Amino acid sequence: xxxxxxxxxxxxxxxxxxxxxxxxxxxxxxxxxxxxxxxxxxxxxxxxxxxxxxxxxxxxxxxxxxxxxxxxxxxxxxxxxxxxxxxxxxxxxxxxxxxxxxxxxxxxxxxxxxxxxxxxxxxxxxxxxxxxxxxxxxxxxxxxxxxxxxxxxxxxxxxxxxxxxxxxxxxxxxxxxxxxxxxxxxxxxxxxxxxxxxxxxxxxxxxxxxxxxxxxxxxxxxxxxxxxxxxxxxxxxxxxxxxxxxxxxxxxxxxxxxxxxxxxxxxxxxxxxxxxxxxxxxxxxxxxxxxxxxxxxxxxxxxxxxxxxxxxxxxxxxxxxxxxx
Numbered sequence: 001x002x003x004x005x006x007x008x009x010x011x012x013x014x015x016x017x018x019x020x021x022x023x024x025x026x027x028x029x030x031x032x033x034x035x036x037x038x039x040x041x042x043x044x045x046x047x048x049x050x051x052x053x054x055x056x057x058x059x060x061x062x063x064x065x066x067x068x069x070x071x072x073x074x075x076x077x078x079x080x081x082x083x084x085x086x087x088x089x090x091x092x093x094x095x096x097x098x099x100x101x102x103x104x105x106x107x108x109x110x111x112x113x114x115x116x117x118x119x120x121x122x123x124x125x126x127x128x129x130x131x132x133x134x135x136x137x138x139x140x141x142x143x144x145x146x147x148x149x150x151x152x153x154x155x156x157x158x159x160x161x162x163x164x165x166x167x168x169x170x171x172x173x174x175x176x177x178x179x180x181x182x183x184x185x186x187x188x189x190x191x192x193x194x195x196x197x198x199x200x201x202x203x204x205x206x207x208x209x210x211x212x213x214x215x216x217x218x219x220x221x222x223x224x225x226x227x228x229x230x231x232x233x234x235x236x237x238x239x240x241x242x243x244x245x246x247x248x249x250x251x252x253x254x255x256x257x258x259x260x261x262x263x264x265x266x267x268x269x270x271x272x273x274x275x276x277x278x279x280x281x282x283x284x285x286x287x288x289x290x291x292x293x294x295x296x297x298x299x300x301x302x303x304x305x306x307x308x309x310x311x312x313x314x315x316x317x318x319x320x321x322x323x324x325x
């Protein structure tokens with residue numbers, strides 16, 4: 001029988017990816033900006049947090065102020081927002097595949113900067129045993145439950161924030177500009193400025209999630225921020241429903257639980273390599289099946305916002321509300 005601690009860890013990881021997927025949904029699902037730089041923004045927030053909280057002189061870092069984690073956490077979110085602005089200002093002048101390639105390139109640039117600036121980040125050596133909140137009160141395996149609680153609270157906050165953005169006038173205008181930019185411009189909407197704000201907001205949300213990711217990993221190195229993180233977040237969002245309010249949360253739960261469950265399949269030790277090789281195939285098959293039978297994902301954008309409008313007692317659609325000013 002599988003140890004309950006294993007599933008606590010799985011749910012914790014699922015909540016972390018759910019937070020990232022819900023953040024991406026604001027930018028890509030509603031803003032139509034398909035970003036492949038999630039791993040780079042996560043790296044920016046993670047390293048900012050680690051550097052600000054570092055204080056051990058044995059680490060040999062030229063800047064280690066030793067701030068409290070409760071101070072470093074919001075500062076990491078703000079810093080990641082600034083990084084997102086620095087990336088978005090030039091990248092958002094591009095469209096479609098050019099924007100995709102540019103955001104992916106910026107993510108790799110950030111990862112290489114981490115390697116180069118070894119006296120600030122410890123480069124490829126990385127840092128282990130990162131301090132976590134409340135670990136002086138709860139130790140050992142019991143801390144896994146505390147970490148799950150932190151991840152759940154973070155995901156809940158992300159859900160509330162992204163939902164409010166989605167149903168707000170800003171979110172309605174964002175989706176209207178995604179669907180018909182010419183009409184939005186004709187109505188006097190500043191689409192480019194709005195997209196930069198959205199890109200920065202996504203950066204702040206990812207930066208706020210970064211410390212929770214570090215609490216789970218308990219170490220940091222450039223290898224942790226490979227493009228695979230970005231593709232996992234995208235897969236979760238597509239499975240859950242791109243543009244849906246609940247899509248990121250549902251998709252991350254399904255994807256992470258399914259992936260970890262595949263790893264529990266009992267096989268002969270001689271065939272373990274086959275299981276490892278077949279795992280990406282099964283994840284790809286899951287994605288294909290979802291897209292075949294649920295093209296809009298587990299939750300569609302239309303049904304999601306239809307339910308939100310009905311709960312608010314307002315049947316008006318996005319386009320009508322935007323046109324009304």
